[in-house]
Amino acid sequence: MAYQSLALAQHLSFPALSSERARDMEVEHFSHPDHPLILINQVLEYSCELVLCSGCEGPIWGPCYSCTCCYFFLHKTCAVLPREIERRIHPRHPLHLLAKPPSHYTTCVCDRCRKTCNSFVYHCSFCEFDLDIKCAFQPGFFYVDSQAHQFAHKDHPLILNKEKEYHGEGVMCSVCKEPMSGPSYSCTSCNFFLHKKCAELPPEIKRHIHPEHPLRLLPNQDMICDFCNKTCYESFVYCCFFCEFNLHIKCAFPPCIDAADQNQRHQFRRLLNPLSFKSISFTCNACGTDGDGSPFMCTTCHLVVHEECISLPGTLETALHHHPRIIHTYHPQQCIESINKYCGICRREVDTEYGVYYCPDCEFVAHVKCSREYGDSATETAGENEEEHRVTVDDQFMEPSFRVVREIKHGEERIIQEIEHFSHQHNLILNDKVDDDLKCDGCMLPISTPFYSCVSCNFFLDKTCIELPRRKKWHYHENQLTLSWNRGSHHLYNCDVCNQDFRGLRYTCAICGLCIDVRCFKSILKDSFKHGGHEHPLYLPASRKNILRCNIGGRGLPPWAADDRENIPHCSGCCVSEESKVFFKCVVCDFKLGMKCATLPYKARHEYDDHPLVLTYINANDYQPSCIICEEDRDPRLWFYRCEECDFDAHPECALGKYPYVKLGVVSTYPKHPHPLAVVVKTEDYPACDTCGEPCDDLAVECTDPNCSFIVHRKRRQCYESLIW
Template identity: 85%
Template sequence: MEVEHFSHPDHPLILINQVLEYSCELVICSGCEGPIWGPCYSCTSCYFFLHKKCAELPREIKRRIHRRHPLHLLAKSPYKGKYSCDRCYKTFNSFVYHCSFCKFDLDIKCAFQPGFFDVDSQAHQFAHKDHPLILNEEKEYHDEGVMCSVCKEPMSGPSYSCTSCNFFLHKKCAELPPEIKRHLHPEHHLRLLPNHDKMCDFCNETCYESFVYCCFVCEFNLHIKCAFPPCVYAADQDQRHRFRRLLNPLSFKSISFTCNACGTEGDDSPFMCTMCHLVVHEECLSVPLTLKTALHHHPQIIHTFHPQQCIKSIKKHCGICCREVDSKYGVYYCPDCDFVAHVNCSREYGDSATEIVEENEEEQSVTVDDQFMEPSFRVVREIKHGEERIIEEIEHFSHQHNLILTDKVDDDLKCDGCMLPISTPFYSCASCNFFLDKTCIELPRRKKWQYHENQLILSYNRGAHHLYYCHVCNQDFRGLRYTCDVCGLCIDVRCFKSLEDSFKHGGHEHPLYLPADRKNILRCNNGGRGRPPWATDIRENIPHCSGCCVSEESKVFFKCVVCDFSLGMKCATLPYKARHEYDDHPLFLTYINANDYQPSCIICEEDRDPKLWFYRCEECDFDAHPECALGKYPYIKLGGVQTYPKHPHPLALVIKTEDYRPQACDSCGEPCDDLAVECTDPNCSFIVHWERWECWNSLRR
């Protein structure tokens, strides 16, 4: 094996198994100035050798003798000539651990525990080197006063012994692993070393066992009894773990630790699992295995001590408080989606945020979605392609004709469900200009939603001129919507599909989260009486949207917990691609202004704020404000020709702008310069403001 080492930058070093002599001379390590007898790294071009352990020394360590700063490994003394170690006062001219702030130096032998450079095997291989040890599986030493040379406890059970020296070891002590990893010190591995009256950093007591587990980077010591505690206390409900109190609560010294169950700091008498060495608070012994929370739409979340094994993405944020989740400690996670939450947030957020799931297998087997998974369509025709089932024709409740599966799309087509540019595959009507994309088809007719306690119903009005107002993004729309019969909440499915605990948006590098206080805005707590909470203007702590710099238009904001970035629902649901009559190519939503010139909108010819989002065509160098590119009513499908009994000609939904000659409204007499219902007969001048259309039509019936 060939490596690059900082102490010998000119040539690579090659690992060799053993060197006895080099040119009839004793080989000396350039790191510790000691003789080399075993594995080492050497340079084939120079007279340069390093013990394997010297070559693998950490570049930075922390030591109790110098607590103020870490010590950095240098190949040579920073001073002229030899240096003096500040611990043993001997002079050397080899590797040194140095603090440049305090001019403090340690040679590498003083930097590590005695025996560190000699230990590389299990306890029985270096505890008694003079003679081989014999395994005794059955011999007992009752009342003989025979003690184990490692743990200093009386001998019992299987053991190793040397008959020549009267030397004894418990089998479990003789076979201690040379290296372990413990939650008490997760940063580094702990190495088994001879003990020289070291104080244990866990129990704060000096132990006289023959060996101790030590971190040679941080000088963290752990006695064998603390590293492998006996099983004397079982507390977990399902017996997955066996916990014991590590210290007597009446006599223990203060112990600082991080609880593996909840991830918070502790300073008391902890409990340790004797099987997997997890350390927990006493109150965390009763952490429920499963919880259900009103802040998440799936029926239950599950506690785990090992998030790395359960969560797809290790870099996570709590779905309740939005702060980062440390994947080294226990969390609650959802087995059905990407939701994860701190243990304390899951247990304590709100008076009724969580409750323990009843021990009822039938209840746990039924998910919230299963209770309301009434499909919104009926299958008319389907085919099988191998293992895949393809639905070719459906009958959807929103349309009077059957819809056919299509995979060819026109750039100008919009989905009649969410009013966004349609994507393949989608379903279309052969008789009408009606389209639904696959995500809208798959929406259930009834839905129990985590942000609203009442059941929501998927609805659609076939009247071509009937519009709705979304209480999430505060915009008029036409299409599929979810409504609440109790409080009248109305949500565009475009917003409904975007309202998740967290999501990744192309306009920001970090995941965005819906804060817990925003999740409660859409909740109805008045039983349908009076104005529901979402009907009021909630202006407390509303941030400015980083996409449009507006704060009043949306009560629902996604926030980034890494940086100061917020996104309102209006910008969060902007279509990525748009069309405008002024450009032959599609316009794409752009988040960064790469141009150096003063930006302006081609459509309205006014300046743009270069920090805000805009639509752009690179081929034509065409920039436009989102409202200019999409229009004032981006989620309303114009046209929609429909006949009425009180008017002889079909009527269509239109938008009258300054480009049109203003016409007087047949209802109020004012010029129609906005959304209106107009007669399609060129010889008929009938037109009505849309907001007056429903009233006018009802009066004429």
């Protein structure tokens, strides 16, 4: 180990070309000091001659470094060779890389392969010992990265046989030398066969038994496996060039590694005596955290784990994810097709080389420590109940909010044309002709097609609101929420998430009275979401206290925003911290977004402009920004609404109005007044309230009869209730 560590340290300290400089298009190399070298993508011919590397004298077929003044070329691999190495074949002194053999040599011969060295050579000046670079790094160092089948049989293409079984004697895999069975590759011209898993061996792997460097797939030359100490008889082995460490295929991929069965039993044994192992550190393959005690190793698949990680539950249930179960795996890259690099709980980066918990139904992954820490409702699930636990939380409460009245079939597609929705007294008809001024009565956002409308009333619901279930489980609240609606046309609510008044569909908790506008609820259903105003995913901060507890007689408010007012962040969209009770955060940078800005409609309408106004996040030509509506200056760092055609800019609150999620002009009747009343917002000529006598300078309920001047405050409870009681 000391030898390997020293070799690695020297490799990192004395590169012929630093990795930082190797990334540049123009570099300087010690072997060609007169001129810089230029990185070129591909060289096939040069002056009708085969191009040879000046370092290893091998042909160049791909990217390389070239001198524009001289006939000098270097493989990219040769350009980054370490200037100094140590090798077991010559343990007494380090070997130094020379561009040419020493000048006093008549002929330079490699002391390993006995071949003549004419270019790059590793040399010991004390012992006159020499190694050519191919011997210094074992055969295969200069091979192009490829899977096994791409250089195991170059003469002919290989055909995949998905289900063919081989029962005849003597039919063996050309890589692992085991009998053929199951899916395989074969050559129709030769007696050549490969197991599918052998043909698709990765060109490079990492293994914890040799964590210093990656291991590369190379043709075998009767090497000894450094794990089992047996001769490798397979056609390929995995090798470390720097440490001369070898693993044959069976040790590189033992049985447990590819096991899909979650009930696979590992045979763990203490690796070393605790007293002798205290000074050695390791990384646990089960949880990905460092350890410095005495680890346990699986004797079958080489996993090294903490003692406490031996008994990790295979499956957990957690309230911080919208699917109920998450599964532990030691090898995320083999279990998850699309790997999310951020923990779904703490939002820090996840190292997918080590064990995680993941969701089989989506891209959610989480650190083992996070998964177990936030487990108030976590329970281990038995194997025989696995299918039962595959039912998602959504499936448990999928009671629809509508009844189908009429539908048609268009091929295999089912089109629902007429429904009965619990929120409206008349049936709703499918519609695909939208007016720019229409708003959905469910979420109060501009309507989008397709939507459903009432032929008798000015009532509309878009498809996303129609599809909301009557009962829903939100993973930040411990009880199920119910989709609710109040038939009173002028009844208002305050959303406990965005702190804004609204009139529409809402999810409520029957125990604590928690109330969430469906507009907000659509945004907080998932663990993270992508917003057009920021390039990275946004998420709700997850912690144990964020699971909202139901307090009978009080609201289940989000504890991360309700009490500690001094620590509430400023929203990056509006620079205000007080208005939204919930903030999204960025997984990458210091971007924070309040729910009020997160749910701003993409388009808005205003009477001052004939065109739709588009939510705009930045304007590069914004030299003297001002709001056309209020004629006051705008902060160019903050979001605004804009019409490009008219050069019309406006603050969001000016473009949308004070109550953007309250449908104005809706008419209703009341017991205490003879005429129909409409909800209005008074911005000038404030008439006196008929109940309290004070000016109605805000939201009000006004008589629609032109001969009646009746008006009362809508938001003053005593004034409004005088119409009812």
